Amino acid sequence: MSQTFRHPEILEIARTDGKVTVEGLADHFGVTLQTIRRDLKDLADAGKLERVHGGAVLPSGTTNIGYEERRWLNQEAKTRMAGVCAARIPNNISLFLNIGTSTEAVAQELIQHKGLMLVTNNMNVANILVQNQDCQIIVTGGHLRRTDGGLIGTIAENSILQFKFDLAVISCSALDQDGDMLDFDVQEVSVSRAIIRQSRKVFLVADHTKFSRSAPAKIASLADVDVLFTDRKLSPQLLAACRGWNTEVVVAESREGI
Template sequence: MDALRRLGGTARNSELANMLAVSEETVRRTIKALSKAGTVERVHGGAYLAGVQGDPSFFRRISQHAEEKRRIAGHIAKMVQDQMTVFLDVGSTTAFVAEELRRAGNLTIVSNSIGIGQALAGINGNRVHLLGGEMQSDERGTFGHVAHRQVQRYAFDLVVLSTDAILDRKGFLYQSLAEADLASVVVRNADHVVMAAAHFKFGETAPYVGPDPRMVHTLVTDRAPKGTLADSIGQWGVNVHVADGP
């Protein structure tokens, strides 16, 4: 309970395990017991304090379509090689990617996500750099001018981004202007840009435009896009990888 409070009232299992120096299985058993007592609320891969102020929207999102996100994350993890410099954003799918990367070694991980920093710091010789900037509690990450300045100093072998919607004619869209802006900055210093998005984001819309879709090299998803969206993705020059099923 104290660890959850120190992490702002919400946390991934991997964050709690790292902070408490116990196994994730121990964390899961403890959370299960605390949830029965009504002191915490369980979600897929994490928990939050019952009655926590604000909407734990990140944890609600990460618990939705978990199987599809896990498949996408497993596919992306195979693209990562030891000693790469990798950027991961605050998206719920990239949280699954971070869990997969706990098996990799000697990576330089750069992220604006508190959870990803907690999950990968000190694992297998990985070096983790957490961007500064203004904290947004609903996204559990940092954004703004400071984050933009810092991220431009890295040369990324691989950038992994999430998105809220993919729409033909408009590209990759976001509900948050701050997230759209940071994604647009990060792609400029990347050898390879991967967009991780499950099929339910196809044809959806959001108010803010993210990076130029022509700067995205690969879309990793769980189902192939069809129709006019598939045509647009082809015109943008984005390769589509469909993650293997269960």
């Protein structure tokens, strides 16, 4: 019966009931009031709950999160990568986040960041970071792709060219053994290239499933990326290549029992 056990369940209860009480939770888990207080403090510090006298409630402005949150449930790998990546993103910078569920996971982890000037061509990212009050959000224009909420095409590309970013966090559909980033949609490729061109620093977030896939259009090479965040060890030859390109590789490994 450890902390990590209770936290997800507390959030679950908070989401269904809208609130939780210290006493109710202590009774439910069979632990002391003080233990629950510690749990709630942790969750409040992480921004997941808002502490009130006698318990906690969902953070204000968080009513429709249930669905979006569920989207990340059981996606430990992505959340873990996103967490590590977000920890490397400083406050008070101009930041681009592009299309992809991995970047959306990063957005989720950026809710507590301060002073971000965020530009995105991903409607979901914009919707997620609306929760972060201290974050200016700019949406690029573009054709809306229904499947993933991405904004693409020349409209998107042109509006990106009007900016210069301190950092871009991007993802891709596939990543081959030569270290090339690939995508399915040619329209998205030119958008991604524009992003890389306009950014002083580039983070790529790609979980291991990308390595076993292929896609027709080449975006760029890992040589153009500053840091690669992934969830499993790279093959020795790719790792060596990254070293040659001066591309840092960060592996967010899964812990044992998970």
